[in-house]
Amino acid sequence: MNKLAVASVIVDVPTMQTNRPFEYEIPSALTDVVIPGVRVEVGFGRGKRKIQGFVMEVKKTSDFTGKLKPIIRVIDVKPVLSSEMIKLSYWLADRTYSFQISCLQTMLPNVMRAKYKQFIQAAPGFEQDPEVQQLLNGHLLVELTNDTTDEKIKEIAHLKRSEKINIEYVVENQANSLTRQAVTTELSKDALLKSREGLRKNALAQQKLYDYLIKEYDNLPVESSVIEKQNDIARSTLKTAEKNGAVKFVEITKRRKPVGIIPEQQKAPTLTDEQSEAVSKINSAIDSNDPKTFLIEGVTGSGKTEVYLQTMQQALNQGKTALMLVPEISLTPQMVNRVVGRFGDQVAVLHSGLSSGERYDEWSRIEDGSVKVVVGARSAVFAPLKNIGIIIIDEEHEASYKQDDNPRYHARDVASWRSKFHKEPLVLGSATPSLESRARAEKGVYQMISMKKRINDHPLPHVQIVDMRDAENSAVKGDFSPLLKDNIWRAMKRNEQAIVLLNRRGYSSFLMCRECGFVLKCPNCDVSLTYHKNLGKMKCHYCGHEEPVPHICPNCKSKKIGFYGTGTENIENQLNEMFPEARVLRMDVDTTRRKGSHAAIIKQFGEHQADILLGTQMIAKGLDFPDVTLVGVINADTTLSISDYRASERTFQLLTQVSGRAGRADKEGHVIIQTYNPDHYAIKDAAKQDYETFFKQEMYLRHQSGYTPYYFTTLVSVSHQDEGQALKQSFWLKKQLQAVLSDQAVLLGPSPTMISRKQNKYFYQIIVKYKRGPELHQRLLEILSETQSETKRGFTIAIDNEPQHID
Ligand SMILES: Nc1ncnc2c1ncn2[C@@H]1O[C@H](COP(=O)(O)OP(=O)(O)OP(=O)(O)O)[C@@H](O)[C@H]1O
Ligand SMILES: [Zn+2]
Ligand SMILES: [Zn+2]
Known part of the structure; x- marks a missing residue:
């Protein structure tokens, strides 16, 4: 046994064999510096290879009998990960089937991973x-x-x-x-005042500078560029003052401050009865250190955000901190201003628009405790807040809370872990909760809070469904039914605003009959078949069933069956043609590519500098504009026809959310939904904003077909450059999994994925649905390590626990 100080280190070699701590000797010069959470440089393998690693633990002894290698140097003089994060990384790696090193790195800002x-x-x-x-x-x-x-x-x-x-x-x-050049003075304020008196009458520029220095005396030094640009004082004026001994140039370090201007403090409004009931339930959990999860099911415009703000205030009152997650797309000035307006500069905002330097600055402001409130998208769930008093997830049903890449974590799960760690409540909020969360509330795992009324008893919008199969509508050349067109026209006349949603998902490769709304489905799986271009066939992503592309509708024999999908640009042209007077703003991937453009469009619309906001899914949620009285949905069916068992849920959520943008203030709201499936329950229930009825129906169907939340789902995908190899490997995998699964479990596939060939690799996937699966989990972990040598030969296996999309 070695008798020395030993560090267990997770090294930066992402393979299965190295997915465990390695021990290194801590040189005596580095005791007290090598502590858990710092990164170190160590030698690895037989060669002279030097790599980075994270210190997980420091021990007095090692069971290793050979000679331990010493740590070469420490990278951080202070831990970059807290003991909470170290603990979390073990859980995260296990839960997401990822390497622990990837989990540790995910928790840090990018800049700490780059050079x-x-x-x-x-x-x-x-x-x-x-x-x-x-x-x-x-x-x-x-x-x-x-x-x-x-x-x-x-x-x-x-x-x-x-x-x-x-x-x-x-x-x-x-x-x-x-660093930046800055201006300061070595004179006392009195001396400055005296010199100011002594200036010549016509030395106007100097007078201005002295006045400035006197006024800003307590804020000196000030960056030279600020003085020059914002106060219009010339460089030569500064130089003259330097010669006279009134000004001194110095270098200062600059902290990037992304929040920028702090909006005016906004006072909390008096709560409605529903709001105060919600607040008091959550506050008492904060007060009693109760790590409960609450699910707020509140109709659009019921004032959920105010509940978040006031419960966060409660955590701060107790000397604790607050973490709030929102979908990236909601991190618009509207939401940010509400939080920053309440809590001022105690807030850090983490969004994807930050440069890596800015992100690091926010991270360190959180880490060193100068920030008490963090608002951010998915990855902010790892914010290094200490002493968390409440965690909030707004729009908890959003698929973007799940990371698509390794580690494939769901922010809700991580938040739940942290809530237990800190023994404080987690609050999930939505007008359209995910089925999983709502089912957990049903079982009493989560505590449900309902908010059924809009603020000031504003009515929910009046919704009309337009059947696009009707003769009147199918005769129209463009995409607007006469009813929708007429209502846009009326809204424009009243000088009100309209939102037009074009429901579009990445690929519009499904087939629909424009005569009867028929969509081709898999006979085995009840999900839509998808067109695979390279096969020229319709295919099921769940079981692999395939059939030829039909040319007449199997339901009504019409020839109007075809691929479905219109672009936003096309719709924009139609709008401009119909309403030449109206100012139209378009928001889609193309118009929001540039940094800040998304926020700019929303600001412009919010200031009523445009009449119609046309957009894709991006415009559906969170927006709160009093002048919007009309919402039009061009094609409700797209999400309905995606080949995913969550298709109905996604459609219901989208339609309910977008409808909720209308009539939020004093003017009444009106919504028009165009569809080829007017009798579909997802569309009918969304029109009534009736979550509960939808929930019951959807739960029944999920039960029938054996999906979440009745079954767990795990998606395993295999890829290889050679299609035959990929297929062979996936059948081998299927056999392995079958061996550990009970009769209740169902295995679907292997089948090719949506884009079955990416980067010259072929992808096959297997879907596992199961009730209980400890053996499955264990077996999957083993398979990952057994297939390591295969990985070298070009195979990759990816495991996604509870996938959000199956495509
Ligand atoms: N107690 C209150 N008194 C007056 N106005 C309020 C109150 N609470 C919230 N509001 C205002 O009502 C509007 C709707 O509230 P909020 O945006 O919080 O609803 P929400 O439930 O988050 O909506 P959505 O889910 O549709 O985004 C906002 O303009 C908000 O400022
Ligand atoms: Zn199928
Ligand atoms: Zn048909």
């Missing part, structure tokens, strides 16, 4: 501290490099622990963006 430099600077207020001065040796910034000695590292770690210094991570090519 970056680390700089040390004095913490505010410690610039004059003797220890700090000695370390910085007259410099503003000192870079931490491979050559920094162990002693020095120890000293730095010590200063960091006593919070006398800060560490900045900067992407390599942005390193010089850290």
Whole structure:
């Protein structure tokens, strides 16, 4: 047995064999510095290969009998992961069938994964501290490099622990963006005032500068560019003042502040009865450290956001912090302003528009405790908040909470883990909860809170379904029924706004009859068949069933059966033709590609600089505009026909959410839904905004067909460059899985995936539906490690626990 200090390290080699901690000796110079959560550099394998790793644990002894390799150097002088995150990573790796190293890295901001430099600077207020001065040796910034000695590292770690210094991570090519030239003065305020008196009468520019310096005295130094650009003071004026001893140029470090202007503080309104009941239930869970999960099922416009804000306030009142997740698309100024308007600069906002440097800054503001509230999309669930008092997930049904890549985690599951860890409540909110969550509430696993009324008793919008199979409608050349056209026209006349939704999913490769609404379905699986271009056939993604493309409708014998799908641009042209006077804004992937354009479009529409907002799924949720009185849905059927067992659920959610944008203030709302399937329950229930009826019907069907929430689903996909190999491997896999599954379980496939060939690889998938599956979980983990050698030969196996899409 070795008698020394030992670190268990998860190394950055993402393979199954290395998916466990390796032990390294901690050199005595680095004791107290090598602690759990820091990253280190270690030697790996027989060669001289140096790699990074995360320290998981520090121990006194090792059971390893050979000689341990020493840690080469520490990368972080302060842990980048807390003990909570280390613990979470074990659970996450197991739950998502991922390498632990991928899980650990997912928790950190990108910049810490890229090539970056680390700089040390004095913490505010410690610039004059003797220890700090000695370390910085007259410099503003000192870079931490491979050559920094162990002693020095120890000293730095010590200063960091006593919070006398800060560490900045900067992407390599942005390193010089850290400092800025600034202007300050060495004169006292009185001396400045005196010199101001002594200026010549016609020295107007100098007078202006002195006035500025006197006014901003407490805020000096100020960046030169701020003085020059925002206050229109010329460089030459500054130089003259420098010569006269009134101004001094200095370098300052700049912190990027993405929140920017803090909106005016907004006071909390008086709560409605439904809101205050919700708030008091959640607050009492916060007060009693009860890690309960609440499901708020509240109709659109019932004021859920206000419930979130007031319960977050309660957590802050208790000296705790709050985490709020929203879909990326809702991170618009509208939502952000509501949160920042309430909590001011205690808020960090994490969205995809941040540069990696900005993201790191927000991350470190959270990590060092200067931020109490975090609002962000999916990955913000890993925000390094300490002492969390409440976690909120808005629009909890959104598929985007599930990550598509490794680690394939669902933010809801991670949030639930953290809620238990902190012993504080988790709040899920939606007007259209996911079936899983609603079913858990039914069973009493979650506590249900219903909010049935809109604020100020505004009525829910009046919804009309338009049957596009009707003669009157099918005679129309474009995509607008006479009813929808007429109503847009009326809204324009009243100077109100309209939202037009074009329901489009990535690929519109399904077949529909325009005469009767018929959609070709799999005889075995009751999901739509999808057209596979390279096969020229219709195919089922669940079981692999295939059949030729029909040319007459099997239902009504009409020839009007064909591929379905219109582009937003086409609809925009139609709108412009019908309403030449109306100002139309289009929002889709093309118009929102540029950073900030999504927010800009929403702002423009919010200020009523446009009359019609036309868009895809992006415009369906979260928007709260008082002038919107009409919502039109061009093609409700698209989501209905996707080859996914969640098709009805997605359609119901989308239609209910988008309808909810109409009539949120004093003017009444009107919704028109165009469809070829007017009798479908998802469409009828959405028209009534009747979640409960939809829930019952859908649960019945899920029970019949054996899907979530009655069964668990796991999707296993196999890929290889050679199609025969991919297929062979997937049949082998199927046999392996069959061996551990009970009779109750169902295995579907292998079948080719939607895009069966990506990047020259063929993909096959197997769907497993099961009631209980501890053996399955174990077996899948084993299969992953057994197939390692296969992986080398070009196979990849991906396992998705509870997939959000099957395509
Ligand atoms: N107690 C209140 N008194 C007055 N106005 C309120 C109150 N609570 C919320 N509001 C306002 O009512 C509107 C609707 O509220 P909010 O956006 O929170 O609803 P929501 O349930 O989150 O809606 P959705 O699910 O449709 O996004 C907002 O403009 C909000 O400012
Ligand atoms: Zn099938
Ligand atoms: Zn037909």
